[in-house]
Structures are given as structure tokens and as C-alpha cells.
Amino acid sequence: MGSGREAFVAAAAPFRKLTLDTNIFLYYLANQAPYADLVSDLLLRAIRGDVVLELPGMVQFELLIRPFRSGDPNELAVIHKLVRDHPGIESSSISDAVLQLSAEIRARTKLKPPDALVAGSAMVHRSAAIVSNDRDFYTLEALKDVDFITQGRRRLLVPQLLLIDDFADAGA
Amino acid sequence: MSDDEGAARELNNEEVTRRTYVAEARLAYLVNDEPELVQYVTTKLSTKNQITLPVAMARSLGLAAGDEVDLKLEGDMIQIERRPKTPQEWIQRLRGTMAHVPEWQSKDQIDAWTRAERENWEREWDRGEKPS
Numbered sequence: 577m578g579s580g581r582e583a584f585v586a587a588a589a590p591f592r593k594l595t596l597d598t599n600i601f602l603y604y605l606a607n608q609a610p611y612a613d614l615v616s617d618l619l620l621r622a623i624r625g626d627v628v629l630e631l632p633g634m635v636q637f638e639l640l641i642r643p644f645r646s647g648d649p650n651e652l653a654v655i656h657k658l659v660r661d662h663p664g665i666e667s668s669s670i671s672d673a674v675l676q677l678s679a680e681i682r683a684r685t686k687l688k689p690p691d692a693l694v695a696g697s698a699m700v701h702r703s704a705a706i707v708s709n710d711r712d713f714y715t716l717e718a719l720k721d722v723d724f725i726t727q728g729r730r731r732l733l734v735p736q737l738l739l740i741d742d743f744a745d746a747g748a
Numbered sequence: 749m750s751d752d753e754g755a756a757r758e759l760n761n762e763e764v765t766r767r768t769y770v771a772e773a774r775l776a777y778l779v780n781d782e783p784e785l786v787q788y789v790t791t792k793l794s795t796k797n798q799i800t801l802p803v804a805m806a807r808s809l810g811l812a813a814g815d816e817v818d819l820k821l822e823g824d825m826i827q828i829e830r831r832p833k834t835p836q837e838w839i840q841r842l843r844g845t846m847a848h849v850p851e852w853q854s855k856d857q858i859d860a861w862t863r864a865e866r867e868n869w870e871r872e873w874d875r876g877e878k879p880s
Contacts, residue, residue: 599862606852607844616839623835638865642849649822654845661818663838690866709859 584614584743588627588707594618595630595698595735597708598638603740605654611740618707622664631659632697633670634690666701673700676726684722685715698735705736713737801828 603611622629636659643651659667678696698706716734723729791799809830820827832838851861
């Protein structure tokens with residue numbers, strides 16, 4: 577096991593719930609080494625019940641775009657299996673709570689709307705970290721001292737960012 | 749012989765044929781005699797909507813009694829797929845299944861694809877009311 581892969585396993589180990597961004601699932605589905613190995617490690621932990629991986633509604637939306645563009649039923653079946661039938665993966669919908677909080681996150685950080693929806697979903701579902709390759713999520717740190725209007729002026733657990741590029745020699 | 753007797757005899761012959769087939773399959777299974785792999789077979793739906801998989805087909809998927817299978821309806825076909833049994837099989841089930849997508853041939857391409865999808869939202873948002 578390469579040092580990056582070990583470091584990633586160690587970085588993710590303390591968390592019992594992680595939210596995964598779209599590109600993380602795509603590395604795995606498209607088998608892009610070495611990132612697919614990192615995602616496989618996470619999935620193995622999830623299958624064994626050591627961690628729950630949240631798949632936000634916004635991510636499901638993006639994963640479905642390609643199969644609908646191609647019109648390939650096999651591609652659609654792959655995404656449905658991932659979203660609806662994979663142990664350890666918890667698919668969440670874009671609920672009213674997610675919408676409300678995501679709008680507030682967007683207003684406070686100017687994160688892109690899809691990023692805000694991923695972040696909102698992570699926070700509503702109490703994920704401790706977001707696994708992504710999008711540095712924009714670092715702006716969430718600014719929310720640590722915010723009393724959220726949508727939450728009755730309460731503070732929320734702000735997820736950390738696990739940037740997969742930080743483990744660039746992963747799996748080598 | 750009346751029509752009723754004829755129909756009863758025909759039914760009886762069908763039952764004998766079915767029992768023979770089941771017995772042969774069971775024997776082949778017990779003596780571990782690998783039956784010839786068949787890709788197409790006709791089987792009959794029972795009154796409980798059950799079918800019998802030929803031994804060779806079940807073996808080729810590594811299926812054993814109690815295993816779960818997924819059924820997928822597609823047009824006038826029903827596909828049967830064995831469900832993964834181990835964590836490693838679960839991982840291999842979907843890994844690389846989208847490796848054929850031209851826009852996802854590298855990590856950078858995947859990042860660019862995702863970024864483009866999201867920046868489209870941003871541009872559309874900005875055409876409306878840009879946050880001050």
C-alpha cells in the first residue's frame with residue numbers, strides 16, 4: 577500500500593459518516609487509478625459497517641446526467657445500483673431542510689449552487705467530512721461560528737474537507 | 749379414448765418428462781458431473797410464478813440454494829443477476845463499469861466534466877441576479 581493510500585485511510589478513519597462528492601464516485605465507476613483504489617477502500621469500510629457514506633441528492637442528479645444523455649439502459653442500471661442497492665451507501669433526497677440550509681450556505685459563502693446543495697445535504701445529515709476534489713468546499717470553514725437562521729439561530733457541525741488530491745501518490 | 753382421457757394422458761406425459769428432467773439434473777448435481785453449458789432453455793412457470801434454473805446455468809453463475817439474485821425487467825425480457833456475496837465482490841460489481849465513457853478517460857477529464865456541469869449553473873445564475 578502506498579503512503580498516500582495509507583494517509584487517506586488514516587485521515588478518513590476517525591469519521592463515522594462521510595459525504596461523497598460526484599467526482600469521487602466517478603473515479604471509481606470509471607476506474608481511474610490511483611483514486612479508484614481510495615474509493616474502493618472507503619466502500620469496503622462502508623460495506624463492513626465501519627462508516628456510512630452519504631450520497632446527496634445533488635450527486636445523484638449529476639450521476640444520472642450521463643446515462644440519460646447516452647440513453648444507455650446499462651449505464652442507468654449502474655447508477656441505480658450504486659444509489660439504491662449498495663451496502664454502506666446512504667442516498668439522501670433534496671428535502672426541504674436540505675434546500676433551506678443550502679440556500680443559506682449559498683447566501684453566506686457564494687458557493688456554486690450544486691456545491692451548496694452538497695454541503696447542505698452533508699450538514700443536514702450530520703456528515704463529519706466531505707470527500708471531494710473541489711477546493712471551494714474550504715470556504716465552509718467560515719461557517720463554523722455562524723448561527724444558522726434556518727436552524728433557529730443554532731450552530732451546526734461544519735464538515736471538514738477531505739481533498740483527495742492531497743493524497744496524490746495514493747495507491748502507488 | 750375420450751377427449752378428457754387424452755388431455756389427462758398428455759398432462760401425465762408432461763409431468764413424467766418434467767420429473768425425468770429434474771431427476772437427471774439432480775443426479776448430475778450430486779455426482780458433480782458438469783452438465784453441458786446451455787445458454788438458452790425453455791422452462792415453465794409454476795402456479796406460484798416459480799421457475800427452475802437448469803443446473804448448468806446456476807453453476808455458471810456460482811449460484812447455490814439460498815443465494816439471492818436480482819431480477820431486472822427490460823422490455824419483454826427478465827434478466828437474472830447474481831448478487832455479490834463478499835465485500836470484494838461488491839467492490840468489483842460496479843468498479844470500472846463506466847470506464848468506456850469518453851469524457852471520463854482520466855482523473856483530470858472527470859474533474860473538468862464535473863466543473864463544467866457546475867459552472868453552467870453558475871453562469872445561468874449570474875445571468876439572473878448576481879449576488880452583491
